Amino acid sequence: MSVIYDRVALIGLGLIAGSMSLAMRRRGLAGEVTGYARSQTTRDTARRIGLVDRVCDSAAEAVEGADLVVLCVPVGAMEAVAGEIAPHLKPGCTLSDVGSVKRAVIDAVGPHVPAGVDFIPAHPLAGTEHSGPESGFATLFENRWCLLVPEGDVRPEALDRLRALWEGMGAHVDTMEPDHHDLVLAVTSHAPHLIAYTMVGVADDLRRVTDSEVIKYSAAGFRDFTRIAASDPTMWRDVFLSNKDATLEILGRFTEELFALQRAIRIGDGDHLFDYFTRTRAIRRGIIEAGQDTDAPDFGRVKPAE
């Protein structure tokens, strides 16, 4: 593929930034990729493994002359980073981010965007439970969605170019309104994560009762929750604090339904349970048909070595 941006700057060098750099490099989408992370440790690691073409010692230096700047830090850190780099942005460049919440990022970053810079918030719906500069991989975005959430005046050619970059990295691209984005993600990601964290926390409390049996016999169901609940605490704290309303709304509905099912168990209403469990099967089918998951049993999960 051909170069889409001559120079791309990534602020934050974790899972998402690392995967972007590796994907852009593999597909030849950027002339040069610069990067910056706040800690010396992360910068050293990034240098050692050659994660980007050039690791800089300040955010200002990294964004100098960049045609595209992508903020790849936790949502709660976006505002400070935006303030820091704003004076150094090249006129006519595009500023984007990869935060998991969009309304809060727009409110935090928007006011810092200089005139003549196109601000196009984005969210790749791809990730793993791992984080840090060594967790990225070039295929992370392949066959996944990336949602672009442009607000206000954005030049169409800037939007087309960012779209081309994400498509170049293997993603499907859609645009969406920020509030709608935050609601959809509250359902598909934020509420499920909080629920998984909660269930794993309950199991942890019970460890005294069950010794280490909860871990030892974790095969069914719970194991999958622990993977989700192993995700980065900072990232998720910020997600919940910045997508408060939609998350609480979905959790409210969740609790209502859970109470109805608990009641069905208590009074022995097997038909209610059976019907509910039959309905939820159809959703899985839809996801597999939409190409967003595998039908292989247990995800075709790799068996751990004995």
Next chain:
Amino acid sequence: MSVIYDRVALIGLGLIAGSMSLAMRRRGLAGEVTGYARSQTTRDTARRIGLVDRVCDSAAEAVEGADLVVLCVPVGAMEAVAGEIAPHLKPGCTLSDVGSVKRAVIDAVGPHVPAGVDFIPAHPLAGTEHSGPESGFATLFENRWCLLVPEGDVRPEALDRLRALWEGMGAHVDTMEPDHHDLVLAVTSHAPHLIAYTMVGVADDLRRVTDSEVIKYSAAGFRDFTRIAASDPTMWRDVFLSNKDATLEILGRFTEELFALQRAIRIGDGDHLFDYFTRTRAIRRGIIEAGQDTDAPDFGRVKPAE
């Protein structure tokens, strides 16, 4: 390996029975495996794919002369099946089951067990979201636990033999008290399944609001819930109805913790969230170290074809 039982009868021919037959056959653990399922369709399929050595047209015929009989039907069907086969059991044989709940199975099946038959309830902690006669595979139990829950008088040599069979199929074997089993499984399996079913149900309700976006953009977290919530409705209805107390107890604790976290989100208590999310990471680490899951990102999940 050498033959452990000359003749094994499997009642019910779904995921677990099928996997047992294929595993016993691959390892040469049984002289002959007979099988029976209530529907003609399942029996025909089992015959067509050669799932067991001999598919019988009645449960009585299948258990005739068997040294080991394993009930592989939903928990709520165990009592009727036990009543049907009891008069036909060979004196001195072992009767077992694979039900996901143990106290209820003991109460339902126990009274039907003839004198001279060793009744050893069991539960292999292995499964997938698929079911039916074509879903089994020989490696399902490898490196997984199988819990034996003997109650009352069981001859030690009968217990040793059943243990040898499960070990022969690749499982690790432990014994456990039935009530304790039901509590541990409520934490690791039953409550997580109900929670996953609930969250997927909520998403289904919201489909009108979000069009089909919940399915389309299901990448993170939710996808894993839908896999769990695609499990067999009959099996799970029976599990909840027959492990009522422990499941409701764990769900009660879950709701309490969830409320505390919701409150932290509402009042913006980031420290509470951060600490909670940090604690749950350790559990994942424990499970990976115990060899019960892979550390590969996203389970090393197979990517669906485009």
